[in-house]
Amino acid sequence: MADTWGIPGPTFLALYAATAAVVLVATLILRSRAFAGPERVRIDQLTPQHTAYLAGGPARAVYASLAFLRQHGVLESESSGRLRRTGGLPPGASPLDAAVLHAAGNGVRSADLRTDHSVASALNTISADLERNGLAVSAETVARARRGRCCCWRSPRWAWSGSSRACPTTARSASWCRSRSWSPCSA
Numbered sequence: 001m002a003d004t005w006g007i008p009g010p011t012f013l014a015l016y017a018a019t020a021a022v023v024l025v026a027t028l029i030l031r032s033r034a035f036a037g038p039e040r041v042r043i044d045q046l047t048p049q050h051t052a053y054l055a056g057g058p059a060r061a062v063y064a065s066l067a068f069l070r071q072h073g074v075l076e077s078e079s080s081g082r083l084r085r086t087g088g089l090p091p092g093a094s095p096l097d098a099a100v101l102h103a104a105g106n107g108v109r110s111a112d113l114r115t116d117h118s119v120a121s122a123l124n125t126i127s128a129d130l131e132r133n134g135l136a137v138s139a140e141t142v143a144r145a146r147r148g149r150c151c152c153w154r155s156p157r158w159a160w161s162g163s164s165r166a167c168p169t170t171a172r173s174a175s176w177c178r179s180r181s182w183s184p185c186s187a
Helices: 009-034 048-071 095-105 110-115 117-132 139-147 171-178
Strands: 075-077 083-085
Touching: 009 139, 048 075, 048 095, 048 110, 048 117, 075 095, 083 095, 095 117, 110 117
Parallel strands: none
Antiparallel strands: 075 083
16 A cells, blocks of 8 residues: 555554644634633722623613613513503613614514614614623624635635635735635635
8 A cells, every 4th residue: 555645554544633633723813812701800990781682682771771671760661562652761761772762652562672773773872882792793703714724625724814804915816816716714
């Protein structure tokens, strides 16, 4: 039996295992850097809705807002599930609280609150705040980490550049990517 590429079997297996280990370690390092949060978190800047969003996503943030508004007696729910506004915006209310109270004034059902335009906008603002402060990861970052930052088999020069869109730097390799429907680094 002939050697693989002229390399003896045990040597080939050792090189293969070493390469796999390097790729695994590099992947773990890149993912840990992509999902690392800030070194210091200013919890005094987090509202109850921010904390609820971190704990359970948009639904939990809406529930926290409903609890705040019900605690202040400005919101009631009917037996049909529709919300009824019974007062004005209480002091200390967040933009999400204002959006939920506005939606309640329009007779929205509690199950449909997240689909209301103003509530969805307030939830997007909370999500953006958390991403900006490094407490949440954007869907784009998660997708990029799932498929890999780039295809490292092309050229280590651009695969390890560390930028969010690490694409080929040479015109030749960039034109190769554009000539196909596939892009190694599309975000």
